[in-house]
Amino acid sequence: MKGKFFAIIAIVFFGLGQLHAQSTEDGVASAGIGQIVFGAKAGLNISTFLDNDFVEISPKLGAYVGGIAEIPAFFENFYLQPELVLSFQGADIGPGNLNLTYLHLPLMARYQITDGIAAEFGPQIGFRLSDNGDDFNGFDTNNTQIGLNFGGGYRLNDTIYFQLRFGLGLSKVLDNTDLRNGVVSLGGAYFF
Numbered sequence: 001m002k003g004k005f006f007a008i009i010a011i012v013f014f015g016l017g018q019l020h021a022q023s024t025e026d027g028v029a030s031a032g033i034g035q036i037v038f039g040a041k042a043g044l045n046i047s048t049f050l051d052n053d054f055v056e057i058s059p060k061l062g063a064y065v066g067g068i069a070e071i072p073a074f075f076e077n078f079y080l081q082p083e084l085v086l087s088f089q090g091a092d093i094g095p096g097n098l099n100l101t102y103l104h105l106p107l108m109a110r111y112q113i114t115d116g117i118a119a120e121f122g123p124q125i126g127f128r129l130s131d132n133g134d135d136f137n138g139f140d141t142n143n144t145q146i147g148l149n150f151g152g153g154y155r156l157n158d159t160i161y162f163q164l165r166f167g168l169g170l171s172k173v174l175d176n177t178d179l180r181n182g183v184v185s186l187g188g189a190y191f192f
Contacts, residue, residue, distance in 0.1 A: 034072030041068045043163070043187015047089035049098075049179040050169070058092035060099075068189050070110075081108040081120070086129075089183055100141060100173070102126040106149055118153045120165065139174050145181060146171045161189045 045062040066085035073080045085104040090097055108122035126145035151165030169181030 036072070037070045037191045039068045039070070039159075039161075039189045039191035041066055041083070041085070041163070041187060041189035043185055045087060045089050045183050045185050047181065047183040048091045049093065049173060050182040051178045051180060056092075056094045060090045060092060060097060062088040062090065064088065064104075064185060064187065066104075068191075070191065077112040079110045079112070081110045081122070082106070083108065087126070087183070089181065090131075093179075097132075098139070098141075098173075099132045100128060101130040102145060103129055104145075108149060110153070112155070116154050116156075118155065120152060120163070121148075121150045123147070124149055124167065139176070141174055142172060144171070145169055145173070147181065151185075159191045161191065163187055163189065 042065045043063070045064055046059050047062055048059040049057050064085050064087040066083055068081060068083045071080040071082070072078070083104070083106045085106065087102045087104050088099070089102065090099040092098075104124050104126040106122055106124035108120045110118050110120045112118045124147045126147065128141055128143050128145070131141045147167050147169045149165050149167045151163060153161055153163045155161045163185065165185045167181065167183040167185065169183075171180070173179045173181055
């Protein structure tokens, strides 16, 4: 399973690199769409579980780090924004903290409302890399998470972009509960 997953990741990023190579000639974008740019992103998470299966659920502070691409698409000021993000999240569910580490693959659609302000929306799939579920009498956390992200950003200049995003989990965190992930992320991206 993990071998197939990493092969898919390699194909996606190799494909993006090929798109980038074909979309530019001498630094000038062809077809008038614009140039694909790549960057790195990092920030803080405040994560919790949404539902009432547990009486006391408290948010947990975490972090994320990853990569981002900006692909001009369809019309002016509209971008596809694939990302690869390592996210540390979870929540305090009473007996202790449930710590989860995910590798998320969001595919965001971003519309640049003004030169600085943007709106973002898109789906994401996440793969659990680790957890401490054994500390909670064998709670089995699901390996795959599906979610929706929405939020916005502020572009300071050509290289720095700040983001505020809410991630809503659509799939269960644990099989025997209805707990779903809820994550508020605040951070920034640096484009090369």
